Amino acid sequence: MSKKEALLKAAENKVRLGGYSNFSFRELASEVGIKSASVHYHFPTKADLGAELAHQYTNSFLAALGEPNELKASGKNPIDVYTQLFRSALVTDRKMCLCGLLGAESDSLPDKVRLEVKRFFNQNLTWLSAAHLANGELNPTKAAIQTVSLLEGAMMISKTLDDNSYFELATQ
Secondary structure, three states: OOHHHHHHHHHHHHHHHHOHHHOOHHHHHHHHOOOHHHHHHHOOOHHHHHHHHHHHHHHHHHHHHOOHHHHHHOOOOHHHHHHHHHHHHHHHOOOOOHHHHHHHOHHHOOHHHHHHHHHHHHHHHHHHHHHHHHOOOOOHHHHHHHHHHHHHHHHHHHHHHOOOHHHHHHOO
């Protein structure tokens, strides 16, 4: 893993546990074992790091899903696959969705980070609309909004109450 990748991973862990303000370049440098000035080599500003983090998270998240029509053709329900990614983040990783957490802070985020968080939600809504259409949903846009809202909300409630059964109940 390169130093840049290690910095992004360390930042992701901190943001997913406490939000955008939960890290500093000095903390990341210490965690990765480099000087603080070296963080600035890879990311001139915290906003640059945050934007790259949200961008990569979006790409990784969507890549993990695959294409809705291909999932459906292979006998899988694409909405179940989507839900499982959220479940895994909550239950296995014990963390919030990075862009869901950043989305809650969007009013205080730098513009370039906010744009990447919007990109996450726009691309997820597009994916979910295609998934619901593949499942024969009559109003796939509405269903997409309901799906992402339900999952982000269920994740937040479960984390807040320290009880994953709320997520399971919401997703039954």
